[in-house]
Amino acid sequence: MPPIPNSSFASGPGYRIIKLGSRALARAESVLIGLGIKPRHLNVLYLVAANPSLSQREISVELGVDPNIMVTIIDDLEREGLAVRERSTADRRRHVVVVTAKGKQVLEDGVKALAQGEKDFFAALNADEREKFYQMCGKLLGM
Amino acid sequence: MPPIPNSSFASGPGYRIIKLGSRALARAESVLIGLGIKPRHLNVLYLVAANPSLSQREISVELGVDPNIMVTIIDDLEREGLAVRERSTADRRRHVVVVTAKGKQVLEDGVKALAQGEKDFFAALNADEREKFYQMCGKLLGM
DNA sequence: TATTGTTATACTCTATAACTATA
DNA sequence: TATAGTTATAGAGTATAACAATA
Secondary structure (H helix, E strand, O other): OOOOEEEEHHHHHHHHHHHHHHHHHHHHHHHHHHOOOOOHHHHHHHHHHHHOOEEEEHHHHHHHHOOHHHHHHHHHHHHHOOEEEEEOOOOOOEEEEEEEHHHHHHHHHHHHHHHHHHHHHHOOOOOOHHHHHHHHEEEEEEE | OOOOOOOOOHHHHHHHHHHHHHHHHHHHHHHHHOOOOOOOHHHHHHHHHHHHEHHHHHHHHOOOHHHHHHHHHHHHHHHHOOEEEEEEOOOOOOOEEEOOOOHHHHHHHHHHHHHHHHHHHOOOOOHHHHHHHHHHHHOOOOO
């Protein structure tokens, strides 16, 4: 098959960002596979480890994830022994999520794996470019 | 609920790109809603309009989309009257995809809508930053 | 036998709403 | 009655494999 010119919108800025985001997500997923979790699980572990005694509702709101999806994420974490639900004594409707020792280890390993993955991902940029790129991403996100 | 510190990895470069890509895709989808198509349909229209007499197989390979998914995309385009399948006379296994007049109009409108959407999306960056950002995205994609 | 397009199937992710238990 | 968590359901998206027509 001969080369096809004007093959897609991949040349436009919008599509470059979409493709880049898709690749970054794929990389994050792949570096976490060995730990048996996905980025969303690590997000929850990270949030809960840094902020003990959060309820599922609070985690949902903070991460912008629907509560019914949070149920499945925490089901996963419990099944893998990375976190446990504990009834709040003050309000027995609330499920406080607690990270286990194993969960803390996986969190630490996951953060390291992600950092290494990002290093590879940004290898094509020098330190100065990386910093500028990071700042511009923040601007585009309104941060 | 009081503010939660260290809320997520959203502060890291990897997660910024993932979020940015997700937003860019959402924006592209929203600006195309009025035309009754999604970005993937516009990608096919764009590719086929620029390269007449491509078969479904060639479109699939070029866009990196599985052939069975390409079937549904072209089903959509036919249902909307934007493209038609034509049997290749040389090889009757091949379905050559042809953009209709209506398809060309939708393609033109879609490209304009996307360009306007991107203008809004990148409003937080000045012309110089936009160009640098675009170049860096290209580097990260290996382009 | 190999290739093009199609269909079948299943699995993930997501969105909505109904349900329970507590308040 | 309102809220936290759960469950049920359905819809998109996608990946794999089997299949029919044609080469």
